[in-house]
Amino acid sequence: MKLALTTLMATTVLAGAVSAQELNLYSSRHYETDERLYSDFTDATGITINRIEGNADELIARMEAEGVNSPADVFLTADTSRLQRAADAGLLQPVESEVLEARIPSNLQDDENQWFGFSQRARIIFYNPEIVDTPPATYADLADPAYQGLVCIRSSTNTYNQTLLASIIEHEGEEAATDWAEGVVANFARAPQGGDTDQLRGLVSGECGIAVSNGYYFARAVRREVEGVSDSLDMISWVFPNQGGRGVHMNLSxxxxxxxxxxxxxxxxxxxxxxxxxxxxxxxxxxxxxxxVEGVELAPSVAYLGAFETDDVNLSDVADNIPTAQEIFNTVGWP
Known part of the structure; x- marks a missing residue:
């Protein structure tokens, strides 16, 4: 595998274009499992990675404060909203790379090549089949009055929800997006609280009949022990929204x-x-x-979710709608 990696990067590494022996990475990815990503890169290139880790907004503020003297080489974070915020703040630069253009789908990169997606998260509708007989088939259905008092979802400040609403704006326009957000608020089972795993726990406890979560939180509970979820997987079913239509919304890291x-x-x-x-x-x-990257094998925990159609909307266009999405959240009283 190391040979394949070296071949991929031959034009930049082996040809001598990379003279630096270190890389300063500003990252809001907080996963211990990423250690191998960094060590494998160092093993293949000899380049040491110096990491500054923290909340994405804090890292953006730090880079702004550092200005032209910033030591940051790479900004790595989750979700389109944070990537676009960094680009809009002038903190990123365009990159012309034949490798990235060939391997990263065009809808998963910035139109000006300032950011690129490297992994995706599917925004899925989960439900407790003991509470809900007929689950929502689309994101629009989450606003159906038939589901009043059943929906658990995170707050409006959550980047995944901001990007989801921004994608609805892109597909259906501001008026429809506002009606949707208002309908979801009317269907809350509880005030938004916690992270995506907490929405899944709400299904197990019976506090929620329907929950919106990124799929990898559930897949993680399949792969290893996650308190309040792994021991009750049979109480959680899921729907891939908008199949036969625009497909599942995918957000990025x-x-x-x-x-x-x-x-x-x-x-x-x-x-x-x-x-x-x-x-x-x-x-x-x-x-x-x-x-x-198309054709890369899925982990068993990810494959467990099953196959589905994805939304191929240009996420750079979606990112432009994020400020409007937050205004809509504020207007409809989504905490």
Missing amino acids: GGGVAAHAPNRDAAVAFLEYLASDQAQEYFSAGNDEFPV
């Missing part, structure tokens, strides 16, 4: 090269490494995510 990267060549080499089969397989096996 991705990254870009920092605007003032002191080790730019190393930064580009790292992004290209994240698009390699080796790294793509590990996103799935290590963190139960979907690869962005």
